[in-house]
Amino acid sequence: MRDGGWEPRRLAAVAVALPDGVTPSGTRGRILHAALGLFAEWGFHGTSIRKIGAAVGINSATLYAHYPSKEQVLADLVQIGHAELHHRLTEAVRAGGAPAERLAALMRAHVLAHTDFPLLSVVTNSELHALSAELAAPALALGVASERLLLDVLAAGIEDGSFDLPDVRLAARAIGGMGQRVGNWFGPDQPHTRTQVAEAFVSFALRIAGITTPIPPA
Amino acid sequence: MRDGGWEPRRLAAVAVALPDGVTPSGTRGRILHAALGLFAEWGFHGTSIRKIGAAVGINSATLYAHYPSKEQVLADLVQIGHAELHHRLTEAVRAGGAPAERLAALMRAHVLAHTDFPLLSVVTNSELHALSAELAAPALALGVASERLLLDVLAAGIEDGSFDLPDVRLAARAIGGMGQRVGNWFGPDQPHTRTQVAEAFVSFALRIAGITTPIPPA
DNA sequence: GTCTATACGACGATAGAC
DNA sequence: GTCTATCGTCGTATAGAC
Secondary structure, three states, rough: OOOOOOOOOOOOOOOOOOOOOOOHHHHHHHHHHHHHHHHHHHHHOOOOOHHHHHHHOHHHHHHHOOOOHHHHHHHHHHHHHHHHHHHHHHHHHHHHOOHHHHHHHHHHHHHHHHHHHHHHHHHHHHHHHHHOOOHHHHHHHHHHHHHHHHHHHHHHHHHHHOOOOHHHHHHHHHHHHHHOOOEEEEEOOOOOOOOHHHHHHHHHHHHOOOOOOOOOOO | OOOOOOOOOOOOOOOOOOOOOOOOOHHHHHHHHHHHHHHHHHHOOOOHHHHEEEEEHHOOOHHHHHHOHHHHHHHHHHHHHHHHHHHHHHHHOOOOOOOHHHHHHHHHHHHHHHHHHHHHHHHHHHHHOOOOOHHHHHHHHHHHHHHHHHHHHHHHHHHHHOOOOOHHHHHHHHHHHHHHHHHHHHOOOOOOOOOHHHHHHHHHHHHHOOOOOOOOOO
């Protein structure tokens, strides 16, 4: 076997961060933070409970006083990630407005969720396959609900004639996809602020929907 | 530990496929195909050489008569994936033409590469972190070259005034990102053909660049 | 080239002292 | 709640017969 050397990252060098309010305190919270950084970098199966323990400064066995399994730690992270995104998206469209306004608000919220918690978005989007069906189900349901918000706004814009799109599904894939990848590259080593990225992507989403918009200079 | 049950996929149900010409024949090729399917579904660290052997119908130890390590199998797959994409993108812009034509050709080639080899694109994009720096380097270089093709076309369109974009980097992130995720959802269980997806995404890319285009009905 | 057998370290998880 | 110690399993990889 190799290992011991360095491996290339799949994300920018960013600090480990979790949303306020939902993160447990004490050792339980420190385990969650450490696992987030390690899962984002090495993947779930590439991270051992011994490495998590070392990062926290506890013995690996102590983890089991706080979580029933390593898998449950991932399940909590994935749930927090999907819940945070769904909460932000719901808030974004709560004010209502024309479809173009709601699409802009959705895209803005989506991008900012990924710039504010890039590691969480990477883990949430790319480690879900490591969860059993039972543990993944709650997060998957939230993901479906989040996708629904975008599909509904696109359908509304087609309905009232403000969008120029023959089909909502492919547009939703494109808009969702370009937002989802933000967590993989956003970080201090690139030149744009979170707001610049968000406003640029808002313009891109509106353009995809068939509305010509100026794009704010980055 | 759990396991034994089913786990959610991170991709659509698609057949395992590799590009013609570059894939080795015989047992070596069958190992590559089996590993592609397993890595795409379970990730590199979630796949054991015993599972690969079982999928091929050989003993796990026989793998080492064809590859020096499990990691080298992944390295070969990632290299094939990046090489295939880079080849197609290079061919797409070889004919030249106006920036809008070249952008359309690039996006079309990018999407079709991901619809034709979705598993390969998933492994290439999301398992690179499991490779050592040395084994990842050749593929990374190809990835940088592929990104360069897109950046150059966007810059040319701004230069000659045909594109309306203040900054090429964010547009490249958006256009590249929406294409990269195609491999995660394209498959027989969704209603669009590869051509429909490609033409829709071509229109999206042109719209992002600031060119108003009709989108072909899906 | 493929097999059987196995080395041997790392894995997730548990037991039990404090 | 944290530790030490350890269990049983599975990991990658090798040796050597055929």
